[in-house]
Amino acid sequence: MTQAWNRWGQLIPLTVIEIQDCQVIQVKTPEREGFAALQLGAGWQKRKRLNKSAVRHFESRALPLKRYLREFKVTEDALLPVGTSITAAHFVPGQSVDVQGVTKGxxxxxxxxxxxxxxxxxxxxxxxxxxxxxxxxxxxxxxxxxxxxxxxxxxxxxxNNRRTAMGLTVYKVDRAHNLIYVKGSVPGVKGGHVRVVDTRHTRKKWAKNPLAPGPPPFPTFLPEDVTDATPDVMMMPEPEEDPLRN
Incomplete structure (x- = not known):
């Protein structure tokens, strides 16, 4: 974990999450599998640590070997082609996310x-x-x-149990280094892997953040969306009034 200070002198505890070479590995459609989902792969893996079927799963799609595979259910209009990269720009500062991981044993x-x-x-x-x-x-x-x-x-x-930290706020997005900073702690040890999704909680204080600059890119942030005005580092807007006096 790390920390930051805002202009009002408020200490903000932060957890840094790195998105390591995340790509779409497989697309599941309602016509073929009965539901819409994306299988994402992240990290790097040696060939000798995978069996033949796992290696064939990646090489048949001309993709590098991945260490982690996770499936995310999405709507049909959010399906992405195989090989699409998911970067830190997929998130925007101010939005709420759920972070799932395995707690320390x-x-x-x-x-x-x-x-x-x-x-x-x-x-x-x-x-x-x-x-x-x-x-x-x-x-x-x-x-x-x-x-x-x-x-x-x-x-x-x-x-050593699977737990979910719900409603964590994305405070900072570093597009250059593929990092996202979330407020608070997340389950697991340092260097462990976690699963980050849009929050499913329905409370207004979590689902709707008045300081959010806008909705996240849909279905994701693509390389062709980069312009000269796209910043490498995006920060969550600071409150206009002193939160320590309210």
Whole structure:
């Protein structure tokens, strides 16, 4: 993560996401597959790390080998030809996105680290029960409820789950280096891969941003759209009033 300051002295935490050589690999249409979707590939991969069918999947389309493949459902009018590049200019500052990734794995942990339990007493007769969960209340006052209820917070594997950070705001787009800066944190470790889509949340404060300069390019930003007036770096407009005084 990194950070930025606006002119009102407000600290903005940012996460930098790099779009590594993202291209359309396969187009799925309602006539053939029954739905409209785009299969995108990103990153770089060695030939020896892919099986023959995966290599044939790329070489039959005259595309370089990719490390990641993800499918995105779209409308029929948003389908793009195979080989089209998806760059950071696909996004605009001010729009809201959902970022999906796999959280950090912490291995097998106890209840104090995994769930924030207080633990037992440090002294006063406590013996080998400093970090135990204590009584689980399995009986719960019933003669027939002598069991562990589903969902009980217990020791176990922590992290390594797929999670989605919803409604993150795109603060900055660096078209020259293919980077997007989003407000807040995203799931996963440093250097991990994430899936970025337009937000599906319906709250007005997330879906409609008054500071957004305009709708994103549809279906995407193409190389022929570049003009002399196209900036390499686009920033989210700053608020006219001091947000710390409201």
């Amino acid at each position: 912490h291995g097998f942990q106890g209840v104090m680290k995994r769930w924030g339990f207080a633990g037992g007493n440090a002294t006063h007769g406590n013996t080998k029960a400093h970090r135990t969960p204590g009584s689980m209340g399995g009986a719960a006052g019933s003669l027939f409820a002598t069991r562990v209820f589903p969902g009980k917070k217990m020791p176990g594997r922590m992290g």
